[in-house]
Amino acid sequence: ALNGTFRVTTIGDYAKTNDQYHGEATVYQTWTISSSCVTFQECHGTVASDQGWTAPLYMLDGTVWYVKREVPDWERCQDGTAFSGLQTSYFYPVNSYGEFTLGEPTLAGREKTVGPSGACGLNSPLTITIPLRGDRLS
Numbered sequence: 001a002l003n004g005t006f007r008v009t010t011i012g013d014y015a016k017t018n019d020q021y022h023g024e025a026t027v028y029q030t031w032t033i034s035s036s037c038v039t040f041q042e043c044h045g046t047v048a049s050d051q052g053w054t055a056p057l058y059m060l061d062g063t064v065w066y067v068k069r070e071v072p073d074w075e076r077c078q079d080g081t082a083f084s085g086l087q088t089s090y091f092y093p094v095n096s097y098g099e100f101t102l103g104e105p106t107l108a109g110r111e112k113t114v115g116p117s118g119a120c121g122l123n124s125p126l127t128i129t130i131p132l133r134g135d136r137l138s
Contacts, residue, residue, distance in 0.1 A: 001035045001043055002057075002065060006134040008049075010111050015130040024130060031134065033057065063100060064109075066090050071113060077120035087113040091132055107134030 008029045015024035035045025041062035048054045055069035067089040074085030091109030095101040098108060108131075115126040 001037045002033050002045070002059075003035060004033060005137040006031045006033060006107065007137055008107075008132060008134045010130045010132050012130060015128055017128050018124070018126065022128075024128065030137070035059075064090050064092050065107075074113060075115035075119050075126050079120075081120070083115050083119040085113040085115045085126075087111060089132060091134060105136035108132070 008031050010024075010027045010029075012024035012026040015022055017024075030050040032048045033045065034048075035043050035057055037043040041060065043057075043059045043065075045057040046054055047057045047067050053069060055067050057065060057067050059065045069087050071085045071087050073082035074087075075083045077083075089109065089111045091107040092100050093102060093104040094106050094108040095104050096106075110129055111132045112127065112129045117123065117125045119126065
């Protein structure tokens with residue numbers, strides 16, 4: 001299981017918009033993670049962010065954790081309309097070399113947000129992917 005408080009940083013300098021590097025703001029959050037495991041591979045729980053959202057957390061392969069949530073008004077159009085995005089954060093524990101290692105206090109992964117196809121009159125969805133790092137605080 002993964003439990004505790006983590007300082008989570010999405011590193012905007014390495015963001016990709018539709019697979020092209022495009023800088024975004026770096027965001028710092030504090031996540032409180034609470035989970036329990038059904039088996040050594042399957043775990044479920046919640047993540048509460050100091051930004052005011054709470055979302056379900058799960059792991060199904062014994063390695064990668066996932067958090068999925070809807071981000072309201074994520075994609076803003078020139079005509080003033082806005083569309084929600086589906087944000088998926090996925091991460092796993094790593095050692096100081098960035099290698100997957102169970103029990104390490106550092107998390108590495110990505111945050112991927114996808115808007116709906118057809119939003120803002122465009123046929124393909126807006127997709128932004130940003131590297132994610134989590135450091136255990138407690």
